[in-house]
Amino acid sequence: MMTLALKDFATIRDEVYRKLGLYFEDTKVYFIQKRIEKRMETMAVKSFADYGFLLRFGDKEGKEMQALANLITTNETYMFREFEQLQAFADHCLPMVLKPREAANDRTLRIWSAGCSSGEEPYTLAIILKEVMHDHRLWDINIKATDIDQVRLEMARRAVYDERSVHEVPPEYFDRHLTRLAAGYFGIKPETTKLVELQHLNLSDRVAMRGMRQFDFIFCRNVLIYFDEVSRKAVVDHFYNALKPGGFIFLGHSESIGRISTAFKLLRLGPHLVYRKE
Amino acid sequence: MTKVLIIDDSPLTREFHSHIVRDAGFTCVTAADGMEGLEKATADQFQIILTDINMQGMDGYEFTRRLRQNPDYDAVPIIIVSTEAKDLDKQKGFSAGANLYLVKPTDANRMIESMKLLLGTR
């Protein structure tokens, strides 16, 4: 097979960005190429240029785009996933929100983990907060973790995970927040899980979404790509409304909210780019 | 080495302008809309920006306005390159913070001369 000419890659990349809000750097050529080749074989398409054409003009219902999306995104969830982004949150964004709050003697912190699945993300956030906020006991902290899938929510409620889910937890945090259970499983300590409130929620349910207000942070990582363009816009619309002014929104690190709404403000904090409601 | 950011929703125009810019001895990065342009400009420092106006999502005026809010881009020349030729459009460009407004189809020599002039005055 011919190597994926940068031009053909750019066409495919632009279309993925347009339809899914997912952005891939030139450095990801090889990664994408392998996955595109799989799709090409299934669809009996011979060249990358032809595949780009199929994606752009031969995919009216977006099925091929979704099939490609399923290959280029990993569904796996584990604690401390996308560490750099969490660093941006902990090192930069959190202080920006906490400082004025503290000065005004209003020690509340509201976080929403949207599409929390089996709970790895909200518990990760809970750990981070307890580690980074030395006076967290003085704060009224609530991490609302929502998902549409009751089975996953039940798993989150149990807060028991296998090795794969916890392998990225920084060693120094491990013993403070996790307990080793039998047969290679780990439980999250109640002291930590109590920061998290689990709730069933369908992101497309606009009535339910309107009930979500006054958040300082919203995390919705690698969830929106599975929505169609119109629904995605509606969800992000609600996220904006759900944030307090000055609140931050975090999508997956390859996802770009800019494609969905330009109402958020882009900030550079150290090496990180983040989006904020003004 | 002078780094140029080229923002345009037309792949052909991006390629055309990239070639002109490379011919002038600069390097370049491209973006397909204002938001992507803003992300790239924020993540890295460019010495000069070429932007289209009519793009989906964030247009060139909004891009220019927002970029000017970034202190790193206070003095960086921004050239608007657009099909629209009316005085009102040009006025909007300057109000948004652009230094120059060129009308398409692009005159390569004029573009290079303008870029060198704008870079030289810094």
Added chain:
Amino acid sequence: MNIETLIANLIAEDETDRSYAVEDLGYAHTAESVAILVGLLAFEQSRKVRETIFTALERIDRPEVRVHMAMLLDSDDAFLRNQAVAVLQRKGAASATVLLARMSDADPDVRKFVLDTAAGISSPEVEPIFDAAIHDQDINVVIAALEYLGEQRKTRFRSAVEKIFLRAREPMLACAAFAALLQIGDDSSWRCIRQRYPTAESVPGWELGWWIRALGDFGLPGELEVFHEILCNHDGKVVSDTIDALERFQGRHGRVAVTEGFWNLLRELIQAPLAAEDKLQLLRVVGGFRAPAAIADYLFSLLDQPDRILKLGAIEGIKRLGQPELLARLQSWRSAATDPEVAEAIGDCENQP
């Protein structure tokens, strides 16, 4: 919620309340809600709410929406214009009527926006817009039309594009026509391209890459030597494009014989400092020529060289030659291979037919 409350929320202090009121209107699907939403655009300042207004309009499936959006195409406000384009695109074929109506606007900017909108709608009903655009008086409309019909592979415009290509004076127009020809051209287009640019030397600047690509896509079997000339005179910038085009040329013409002189040049090129992927591709191309005995021997000689790229490329080339005895020879060489990647590359040819 009653109508008074709704209207009160539309002008509420809080941006979020206004946002939700707008969203509710989007679910009302009435002509009045369309009128209210469009009217709000005149004084709603928040960018967020303005975006929500368009999301709401997008949701309403009524002809009034399409009419209003079509009217916004000549707005002075770029935001309104671009949002209108997006809404009209989302409405698909239903937008064709209003778009066609606006295609006769005196303002070329409006005509370009109509074209931009149509380009995002896959439906035969917008085809007349492309027909109008390719013959438009305004050069920017034509350039945009060329780009779109090339991307969308609208082959029915081939002869119109060829005519434009031959007479274009403005560089961007010529480029746009050339790019479109590369997408929708056929063998007769090569004659047209040669008419404007008979030789590689006659091609301006960076269009050379395209000319070379056209050579690969449309060149005749007897034109293999043109590749040789280009590589002889190249300044390094076109090597990648030339190797690419050569592979496509082979794909169309099968095993063509390579001259002694060209073969010598190719061997020099293989040893030159090329990008890895270009070298790999070049070696694969080498395996696509006729007279494989000499070539096979050469490729096997590369397997003994320390350069790993050469080894991997040689394996690709040998596989491409596709002869069972060569594959067997390659297999026996495998046992001597110490590099696992090299061994793996050879291992693949067990699965070759």
